[in-house]
Amino acid sequence: MGKQNLTLLTDFYELTMMQGYYNNKNNEIVIFDVFYRENPSGSGYAICAGLEQVIDYIKELSFVKDDIEYLRSLNIFNEDFLSYLENFQFTGDIYAVPEGTVVFPMEPLVKVIAPIMEAQLIETALLNIINHQSLIATKASRVCYAAAGDPVMEFGLRRAQGPDAGTLGARAAVIGGCIGTSNVLSAKLYDVPALGTHAHSWIMSFDDEISAFRKYAEIYPLNTTLLVDTYDTLRSGVPNAIKVFEELRAAGKMPQRYGIRLDSGDLAYLSKKARKMLDAAGFTDATITASSDLDEYLIDSLKAQGAKINSWGVGTKLITSKDCPSFGGVYKLAAIQKNGIFIPKIKLSENQWKITNPGNKKIIRVYEKESGKVKADLIALADEEFSPENPLLLFDPLATWKKTYLEPNTYTLRELLVPIFLKGKCVYTSPSVMEIRDYCAKEQDSLWDEVRRLINPHIVYVDLSVRLYRMKTDLLDSLAEQTSKSTGK
Amino acid sequence: MGKQNLTLLTDFYELTMMQGYYNNKNNEIVIFDVFYRENPSGSGYAICAGLEQVIDYIKELSFVKDDIEYLRSLNIFNEDFLSYLENFQFTGDIYAVPEGTVVFPMEPLVKVIAPIMEAQLIETALLNIINHQSLIATKASRVCYAAAGDPVMEFGLRRAQGPDAGTLGARAAVIGGCIGTSNVLSAKLYDVPALGTHAHSWIMSFDDEISAFRKYAEIYPLNTTLLVDTYDTLRSGVPNAIKVFEELRAAGKMPQRYGIRLDSGDLAYLSKKARKMLDAAGFTDATITASSDLDEYLIDSLKAQGAKINSWGVGTKLITSKDCPSFGGVYKLAAIQKNGIFIPKIKLSENQWKITNPGNKKIIRVYEKESGKVKADLIALADEEFSPENPLLLFDPLATWKKTYLEPNTYTLRELLVPIFLKGKCVYTSPSVMEIRDYCAKEQDSLWDEVRRLINPHIVYVDLSVRLYRMKTDLLDSLAEQTSKSTGK
Numbered sequence: 001m002g003k004q005n006l007t008l009l010t011d012f013y014e015l016t017m018m019q020g021y022y023n024n025k026n027n028e029i030v031i032f033d034v035f036y037r038e039n040p041s042g043s044g045y046a047i048c049a050g051l052e053q054v055i056d057y058i059k060e061l062s063f064v065k066d067d068i069e070y071l072r073s074l075n076i077f078n079e080d081f082l083s084y085l086e087n088f089q090f091t092g093d094i095y096a097v098p099e100g101t102v103v104f105p106m107e108p109l110v111k112v113i114a115p116i117m118e119a120q121l122i123e124t125a126l127l128n129i130i131n132h133q134s135l136i137a138t139k140a141s142r143v144c145y146a147a148a149g150d151p152v153m154e155f156g157l158r159r160a161q162g163p164d165a166g167t168l169g170a171r172a173a174v175i176g177g178c179i180g181t182s183n184v185l186s187a188k189l190y191d192v193p194a195l196g197t198h199a200h201s202w203i204m205s206f207d208d209e210i211s212a213f214r215k216y217a218e219i220y221p222l223n224t225t226l227l228v229d230t231y232d233t234l235r236s237g238v239p240n241a242i243k244v245f246e247e248l249r250a251a252g253k254m255p256q257r258y259g260i261r262l263d264s265g266d267l268a269y270l271s272k273k274a275r276k277m278l279d280a281a282g283f284t285d286a287t288i289t290a291s292s293d294l295d296e297y298l299i300d301s302l303k304a305q306g307a308k309i310n311s312w313g314v315g316t317k318l319i320t321s322k323d324c325p326s327f328g329g330v331y332k333l334a335a336i337q338k339n340g341i342f343i344p345k346i347k348l349s350e351n352q353w354k355i356t357n358p359g360n361k362k363i364i365r366v367y368e369k370e371s372g373k374v375k376a377d378l379i380a381l382a383d384e385e386f387s388p389e390n391p392l393l394l395f396d397p398l399a400t401w402k403k404t405y406l407e408p409n410t411y412t413l414r415e416l417l418v419p420i421f422l423k424g425k426c427v428y429t430s431p432s433v434m435e436i437r438d439y440c441a442k443e444q445d446s447l448w449d450e451v452r453r454l455i456n457p458h459i460v461y462v463d464l465s466v467r468l469y470r471m472k473t474d475l476l477d478s479l480a481e482q483t484s485k486s487t488g489k
Numbered sequence: 490m491g492k493q494n495l496t497l498l499t500d501f502y503e504l505t506m507m508q509g510y511y512n513n514k515n516n517e518i519v520i521f522d523v524f525y526r527e528n529p530s531g532s533g534y535a536i537c538a539g540l541e542q543v544i545d546y547i548k549e550l551s552f553v554k555d556d557i558e559y560l561r562s563l564n565i566f567n568e569d570f571l572s573y574l575e576n577f578q579f580t581g582d583i584y585a586v587p588e589g590t591v592v593f594p595m596e597p598l599v600k601v602i603a604p605i606m607e608a609q610l611i612e613t614a615l616l617n618i619i620n621h622q623s624l625i626a627t628k629a630s631r632v633c634y635a636a637a638g639d640p641v642m643e644f645g646l647r648r649a650q651g652p653d654a655g656t657l658g659a660r661a662a663v664i665g666g667c668i669g670t671s672n673v674l675s676a677k678l679y680d681v682p683a684l685g686t687h688a689h690s691w692i693m694s695f696d697d698e699i700s701a702f703r704k705y706a707e708i709y710p711l712n713t714t715l716l717v718d719t720y721d722t723l724r725s726g727v728p729n730a731i732k733v734f735e736e737l738r739a740a741g742k743m744p745q746r747y748g749i750r751l752d753s754g755d756l757a758y759l760s761k762k763a764r765k766m767l768d769a770a771g772f773t774d775a776t777i778t779a780s781s782d783l784d785e786y787l788i789d790s791l792k793a794q795g796a797k798i799n800s801w802g803v804g805t806k807l808i809t810s811k812d813c814p815s816f817g818g819v820y821k822l823a824a825i826q827k828n829g830i831f832i833p834k835i836k837l838s839e840n841q842w843k844i845t846n847p848g849n850k851k852i853i854r855v856y857e858k859e860s861g862k863v864k865a866d867l868i869a870l871a872d873e874e875f876s877p878e879n880p881l882l883l884f885d886p887l888a889t890w891k892k893t894y895l896e897p898n899t900y901t902l903r904e905l906l907v908p909i910f911l912k913g914k915c916v917y918t919s920p921s922v923m924e925i926r927d928y929c930a931k932e933q934d935s936l937w938d939e940v941r942r943l944i945n946p947h948i949v950y951v952d953l954s955v956r957l958y959r960m961k962t963d964l965l966d967s968l969a970e971q972t973s974k975s976t977g978k
Binding site for chain 1: 497504563618620650651652657673685689694711719809822834837968971
């Protein structure tokens with residue numbers, strides 16, 4: 001069985017607008033940017049993810065007969081337009097930031113250059129996919145940062161917002177740093193490790209706890225992790241686990257990896273007690289896994305209290321990004337081509353920082369040469385050239401008196417947007433998820449530790465080039481003039 | 490294209506446990522209950538949803554060749570077990586509460602009676618589906634309650650946690666009370682209204698706002714809703730919309746439904762001003778739709794301030810249930826059959842209220858005869874009989890001195906669980922989503938207004954029958970004895 005065709009995964013107004021453009025014979029080439037305005041969970045950065053699924057979606061875009069019949073049945077679309085849809089395919093260009101890249105607010109993560117009817121259709125699915133996976137990858141990155149090198153396993157499928165949220169969410173969680181997932185479908189689809197051992201029901205289906213432990217150790221001799229909190233963690237679970245480990249040791253059958261899992265109670269207290277009991281019995285290399293309503297804040301706090309946990313299973317609060325369950329990516333018109341030239345467009349707002357950046361843009365990442373750490377990002381026009389052999393002016397677009405000059409040869413530059421589709425043809429091959437995970441780890445290493453702090457992190461500046469800044473202020477001036485004219489005020 | 494086969498949509502430990510049971514030749518009939526412990530968002534109730542997708546999932550359960558090969562590649566499953574999986578199908582019984590039913594904590598929403606290997610496999614997908622849709626249906630019910638009869642449209646696809654979260658979430662939102670969704674795929678799949686008009690980009694793609702409005706009105710003469718906040722709501726958007734409505738009126742082409750949509754700014758202030766401007770021009774029946782980061786609390790607050798909004802588009806905060814993005818449904822073993830008799834099982838916890846209810850159970854809803862409103866729910870053993878001609882004792886299972894006697898013939902009773910699968914065969918036909926929506930509206934009407942209050946609602950009691958209560962306390966006593974014996978304390 002294949003996947004659901006997602007061509008109709010769009011907002012109804014995209015189709016009504018498309019028909020409007022069709023009837024109006026208006027299908028100019030436009031530029032739309034996907035960007036977001038605020039990092040989720042108070043983070044100092046986000047991790048971009050979901051591009052592979054965007055690529056699949058664009059490649060498979062096609063209104064099948066059934067879709068057309070459904071649209072016809074709504075009695076709002078005319079036959080000419082429906083015929084156009086029957087032959088629909090994406091013919092434009094798409095540029096995007098590779099998955100796993102560290103990104104910041106206001107940067108175009110995806111740039112679509114296409115006839116307006118095509119660019120409009122794909123808005124909703126693009127946002128849905130990028131918003132979801134970037135949200136979970138960012139959350140996972142924070143959770144793994146708190147775990148400070150301990151392995152983190154994604155365990156959230158049962159509480160995810162539907163099958164895709166579990167499966168694509170696990171994919172994103174691995175990109176962000178998890179070592180694998182309990183979700184078998186995701187493990188299969190994205191070739192990432194499938195992880196997990198047994199549940200309370202395993203224990204309860206036996207007459208007593210130790211029989212359940214013995215049987216489990218017998219069947220899974222390579223990795224024996226025993227869940228110790230079904231009846232009484234310290235009085236029953238841990239002593240029974242130790243008894244089984246002792247039996248295995250006596251029989252010369254010690255598992256390569258073994259340990260216990262705590263799933264309830266106070267994890268700091270229980271892990272310290274359990275560690276002492278295990279150590280006293282000579283099981284100093286037994287792993288203590290914890291898995292009870294964890295997130296980056298609780299892991300950080302448990303670590304600060306010296307909890308003896310060295311493996312983490314994180315479920316609900318990671319797979320739903322519980323404290324911030326949406327990523328605010330938007331899709332805004334940046335330019336319209338007239339007579340072969342892109343006319344920049346801007347969307348006003350009462351909030352200065354919500355005003356969009358016009359024109360055909362690119363992102364330049366500026367690294368400090370000495371440390372290799374990210375100094376700032378620069379949003380510039382696509383045809384601007386920069387060289388690290390020149391001095392570079394950085395200034396805050398909302399407070400232009402905040403200026404920094406970088407001396408020549410003290411910094412390096414990198415362009416973040418790469419071509420994904422050109423004239424409708426895919427020109428990009430997605431790396432494997434585990435490769436993206438490695439790349440993402442390097443990306444996170446390029447951040448100062450201050451930017452990764454879980455609470456109130458240092459903010460990386462995202463500046464505008466001088467040319468882009470001027471284009472934007474000129475447009476704002478002329479729009480203000482136009483509005484007061486049209487209302488006669 | 491069909492849907493993804495979801496057979497592997499399970500936690501890895503379900504499969505390792507299954508192999509454990511297989512090797513142990515232990516495949517006894519067991520009973521598992523799906524229930525939850527706390528209503529989401531501080532609600533006084535929840536709406537159960539997702540059953541139709543559970544049914545589809547169970548019907549389609551089957552390990553295809555590709556799945557088996559994948560599992561074999563993990564080098565943890567033996568060939569005997571893999572052959573068993575190749576022939577796997579669900580052979581058990583499932584009882585469930587119909588979709589759209591009002592439910593309360595601790596009640597078995599789904600009851601699975603099946604060989605333990607089958608019951609274990611389906612745990613994760615059942616929870617994933619029921620948790621997600623019940624969460625969103627409950628949220629939608631609250632949002633619609635706040636809207637107090639105004640239509641509420643589901644607009645959240647772009648911020649949903651992946652494609653399914655958008656599509657199945659929209660289904661659940663309609664069950665909870667929304668009149669339709671912007672998500673075309675969901676509208677098609679579940680036969681619910683597709684809704685929406687146009688975006689800011691439509692306006693920006695024209696030389697000026699009024700040309701964009703005129704063209705839109707020309708193309709969509711039946712329902713002309715104009716988005717008025719692209720440039721300046723009160724100085725440009727509303728005056729231009731009024732101008733277009735005046736032109737249509739002059740031409741005798743007034744749309745059947747028409748109005749404006751506000752998508753930013755202060756909705757109370759803008760809607761009152763816009764209402765006055767529309768009324769002054771004679772457009773007293775123009776709809777004012779609002780759609781900017783809404784949820785039940787903001788709608789309630791806007792209503793309290795006399796905002797002149799009579800149609801609501803609700804996105805992010807509904808489709809993610811932003812203030813509470815997970816529904817805590819769990820799946821717990823309640824009994825194991827030995828020699829044809831169900832032996833009740835219980836899961837201990839340090840928290841009294843987290844201890845599970847053992848045995849084969851049913852839910853009896855008790856209505857006050859006079860008002861038809863829900864008085865309480867009673868969890869009883871499946872073979873218990875109750876008649877409204879007898880007096881009925883209700884008591885709080887955590888504070889047994891809190892007792893109520895209902896007089897004979899002052900109450901009516903209804904059993905909530907209905908058979909869905911019997912011996913692996915589906916015996917239930919799901920109603921259409923719009924039928925479920927109607928049923929759900931009646932269900933919500935059966936609640937006292939005090940239970941529907943958005944904040945700090947009255948709590949409906951969920952009591953245990955005397956027999957179930959005794960079974961539970963007896964089990965707890967014997968378990969406590971057993972634990973102290975096994976640890977020698």
